[in-house]
Amino acid sequence: MMGINLHMALRALLQNQLQTALTLCGMSVGVAMVVVVSGLGLGAQQRIEDQIESAGPTLITVRAGNYRPAAIVTSGQQDSSGGEPPEGTGSEESWNSWEEAESAAVAREQARAKTPVMDKYRTPADPLDSAELALIDGQVANVRAVAGTLSGNVTLDAGTGLPVRITRVAGFGEAWPEIRGWDLLAGRLPTASEHAAGAPLLLVSHDVAARLWPAGDALGQQLGLKGQTLTVVGVIRDTQGDGSSVIVPTIHLPLAMAQRLLGRSTYDEIIVRSASVGTTTQVAADIKLALRQLHALPDDTLDDFRVESQSVSAMPSMGMDPRLARAVHSNVVEFEQESWEEMAKSLRQAGRTFTLLLAAAAAVSLVVGGIGVMNIMLVSVAARTREIGLRMALGARMQDVMLQFLVEAVVLAAIGGLLGLLLGAGGLLVAEYGLAWATAISPTMLLAAIAMAVSTGVIFGYSPARRAASLDPVVALKAE
Amino acid sequence: MPVISLQNLKKVYKLGDNTVNALRGVSLDIEEGEFVAITGPSGSGKSTMMHILGCLDRPTEGHYLLNGNDVSNLSRDELADIRNRQIGFVFQGFNLLPRTTAAENVEVPLLYSRPVLPASERRARALEALRAMGLTDRAFHHPSQLSGGQQQRVAIARALVNRPTLILADEPTGNLDTATSIEVMRLLQELREKQKITIVLITHEPDIAAYGTRIIAVRDGIIISDKPNVPRRVSDEPEALPLAAVG
Numbered sequence: 001m002m003g004i005n006l007h008m009a010l011r012a013l014l015q016n017q018l019q020t021a022l023t024l025c026g027m028s029v030g031v032a033m034v035v036v037v038s039g040l041g042l043g044a045q046q047r048i049e050d051q052i053e054s055a056g057p058t059l060i061t062v063r064a065g066n067y068r069p070a071a072i073v074t075s076g077q078q079d080s081s082g083g084e085p086p087e088g089t090g091s092e093e094s095w096n097s098w099e100e101a102e103s104a105a106v107a108r109e110q111a112r113a114k115t116p117v118m119d120k121y122r123t124p125a126d127p128l129d130s131a132e133l134a135l136i137d138g139q140v141a142n143v144r145a146v147a148g149t150l151s152g153n154v155t156l157d158a159g160t161g162l163p164v165r166i167t168r169v170a171g172f173g174e175a176w177p178e179i180r181g182w183d184l185l186a187g188r189l190p191t192a193s194e195h196a197a198g199a200p201l202l203l204v205s206h207d208v209a210a211r212l213w214p215a216g217d218a219l220g221q222q223l224g225l226k227g228q229t230l231t232v233v234g235v236i237r238d239t240q241g242d243g244s245s246v247i248v249p250t251i252h253l254p255l256a257m258a259q260r261l262l263g264r265s266t267y268d269e270i271i272v273r274s275a276s277v278g279t280t281t282q283v284a285a286d287i288k289l290a291l292r293q294l295h296a297l298p299d300d301t302l303d304d305f306r307v308e309s310q311s312v313s314a315m316p317s318m319g320m321d322p323r324l325a326r327a328v329h330s331n332v333v334e335f336e337q338e339s340w341e342e343m344a345k346s347l348r349q350a351g352r353t354f355t356l357l358l359a360a361a362a363a364v365s366l367v368v369g370g371i372g373v374m375n376i377m378l379v380s381v382a383a384r385t386r387e388i389g390l391r392m393a394l395g396a397r398m399q400d401v402m403l404q405f406l407v408e409a410v411v412l413a414a415i416g417g418l419l420g421l422l423l424g425a426g427g428l429l430v431a432e433y434g435l436a437w438a439t440a441i442s443p444t445m446l447l448a449a450i451a452m453a454v455s456t457g458v459i460f461g462y463s464p465a466r467r468a469a470s471l472d473p474v475v476a477l478k479a480e
Numbered sequence: 481m482p483v484i485s486l487q488n489l490k491k492v493y494k495l496g497d498n499t500v501n502a503l504r505g506v507s508l509d510i511e512e513g514e515f516v517a518i519t520g521p522s523g524s525g526k527s528t529m530m531h532i533l534g535c536l537d538r539p540t541e542g543h544y545l546l547n548g549n550d551v552s553n554l555s556r557d558e559l560a561d562i563r564n565r566q567i568g569f570v571f572q573g574f575n576l577l578p579r580t581t582a583a584e585n586v587e588v589p590l591l592y593s594r595p596v597l598p599a600s601e602r603r604a605r606a607l608e609a610l611r612a613m614g615l616t617d618r619a620f621h622h623p624s625q626l627s628g629g630q631q632q633r634v635a636i637a638r639a640l641v642n643r644p645t646l647i648l649a650d651e652p653t654g655n656l657d658t659a660t661s662i663e664v665m666r667l668l669q670e671l672r673e674k675q676k677i678t679i680v681l682i683t684h685e686p687d688i689a690a691y692g693t694r695i696i697a698v699r700d701g702i703i704i705s706d707k708p709n710v711p712r713r714v715s716d717e718p719e720a721l722p723l724a725a726v727g
């Protein structure tokens with residue numbers, strides 16, 4: 001019976017080509033609007049979500065040592081304790097020449113070498129090494145990746161012909177590039193076996209490459225460090241900044257190699273990526289707990305390590321003592337997470353509001369399309385009153401007539417909907433590739449658009465169909 | 481048992497304050513195989529009677545027994561079912577669907593039969609009905625490609641396709657020339673004689689009424705005369721033409 005109705009509907013629509021074409025236009029524009037608008041809205045929401053994920057605190061840094069509460073309150077001195085590289089580069093901007101700056105850096109490096117790992121500002125600390133890394137990797141849930149790092153300055157072997165004498169050696173674990181979000185600009189990353197063996201190779205940032213080898217290609221260039229010859233295999237860009245503006249240029253080596261060059265088996269930091277923004281707080285808390293157990297710390301002592309859930313550079317810039325800021329951050333993980341979640345929430349809300357607003361506009365155009373369907377159906381019923389009377393005389397029941405016209409309206413709306421999908425998909429492609437707007441097409445959305453078109457057909461076809469079905473056969477037969 | 485039994489049938493139309501008594505008490509029995517011609521001047525109530533006989537309308541008062549069943553108070557859908565299975569209509573204006581082949585036009589009543597026949601069966605029945613009307617070679621023509629006589633024969637094929645017991649024809653020759661009218665009347669006579677189908681014909685032309693076996697005259701909503709008739713034969717017509725030559 002459905003097949004017959006479909007056949008009758010298509011025939012009727014074909015017999016009124018102009019009206020059908022006009023109605024299809026209206027309908028397809030309506031559906032296309034829905035597709036484009038929800039595609040743009042979804043794209044915008046996804047972009048917001050991406051930005052929230054990428055900007056959000058999924059990065060957790062674990063460092064050895066912690067601040068004594070007394071030190072924070074009583075000392076106005078800058079924190080210059082050893083065990084980790086200097087943060088920030090502002091003070092170095094004031095040197096007049098590279099040579100002067102380099103001399104200063106060398107001096108500071110020598111001073112650093114003498115500084116005890118623990119001083120009056122620090123609690124005694126277990127250094128971080130592979131035991132902590134393995135624990136975090138294996139025992140803590142929702143950890144996406146974890147990697148250690150270690151860095152220190154090393155004097156270049158004589159006769160390299162490079163414009164610098166010392167370089168900062170930064171060892172990185174295998175997961176580091178992913179965690180930091182490195183872009184590989186040229187060459188390659190070390191393989192797993194090269195990481196394991198501590199192969200003599202290195203990566204540099206684009207800026208460092210330009211400084212060290214201004215003449216040309218950095219790839220394949222070699223450096224002599226403590227009698228070892230290291231080859232450049234890759235050029236990277238660290239999206240979080242890798243200190244390439246530091247006077248002493250940083251080179252990145254496999255961790256084992258860096259440990260050998262620096263003569264240490266520990267890490268400066270362990271960095272952890274949590275599985276998602278929402279899990280960061282819990283992951284940080286779990287890491288604290290796991291490390292306290294590993295270090296067998298009694299309940300009444302402070303942590304002998306710091307777990308920071310995001311860069312702490314923002315707070316000092318707002319006028320807060322950097323050590324206070326760091327102490328707050330590393331000891332009150334939720335603090336940052338919460339304010340951040342507030343912001344994420346309002347961003348998401350804005351995205352949703354945007355989509356809803358657009359969708360409302362699209363719905364209006366769908367209603368306009370629906371009114372077009374209703375119009376053509378009313379015209380059709382009026383023009384075919386005699387046919388309806390005849391069908392009734394030949395035995396059509398009310399529901400038969402009703403179904404015939406409903407199917408006609410739905411077929412019309414569905415064809416319009418399909419055309420609209422194509423039109424809308426085209427529009428989205430233009431927006432994406434022509435205008436570089438964020439768009440997204442989901443199968444659910446396409447199905448929803450078709451479903452909306454069909455229900456528009458049902459809703460707006462209902463009343464004309466009902467009118468047709470309730471015609472009096474005698475009156476209808478007499479119609480002209 | 482009569483095919484049709486009307487018992488004191490009345491039909492009143494209300495138009496605002498005016499009431500029109502279109503039928504004012506009609507009683508009548510029609511037996512199987514009769515060819516009844518109903519005549520009367522315009523406005524006498526012929527069409528009103530036809531609509532009630534055809535189950536398209538319900539009487540205001542009185543009873544209508546079709547094949548022994550009282551159909552005076554059935555619902556719309558029940559009446560639709562009866563029209564579909566028991567009654568075949570032939571209209572003055574043919575009432576064929578435009579831009580639709582003869583075969584498809586003939587199939588329409590089958591679309592509304594329960595259970596629904598498969599498409600191949602519907603097509604076979606339609607072609608068979610068209611063949612009986614001598615229209616095999618016109619089965620896939622549209623009405624606009626057919627002459628008036630051919631169109632009325634398609635309409636008769638449609639009326640017959642669901643094997644009804646009763647054919648109702650309201651001025652079936654009103655739009656046809658004399659020669660074609662005679663041809664249509666011959667077909668109706670043949671149906672009665674060969675298939676024992678009961679036929680009720682409405683006409684205001686005495687010439688056409690003369691083909692019936694019984695002539696009923698109506699005036700102002702009542703029957704004023706009801707006489708058996710020796711049906712006129714097509715062969716009596718001087719201008720009668722063989723079927724193949726009819727346009």
Ligand SMILES: Nc1ncnc2c1ncn2[C@@H]1O[C@H](COP(=O)(O)OP(=O)(O)O)[C@@H](O)[C@H]1O
Nearest residue numbers: 493495500502521522523524525526527528529
């Ligand atoms: N739907 C209607 N509403 C009101 N009056 C009607 C209607 N149909 C018919 N009539 C009236 O009923 C009477 C009989 O009409 P009808 O049965 O059509 O006569 P006929 O077919 O013999 O010309 C006429 O006076 C006509 O005006």
Ligand SMILES: [Mg+2]
Nearest residue numbers: 523526527528
């Ligand atoms: Mg009449």
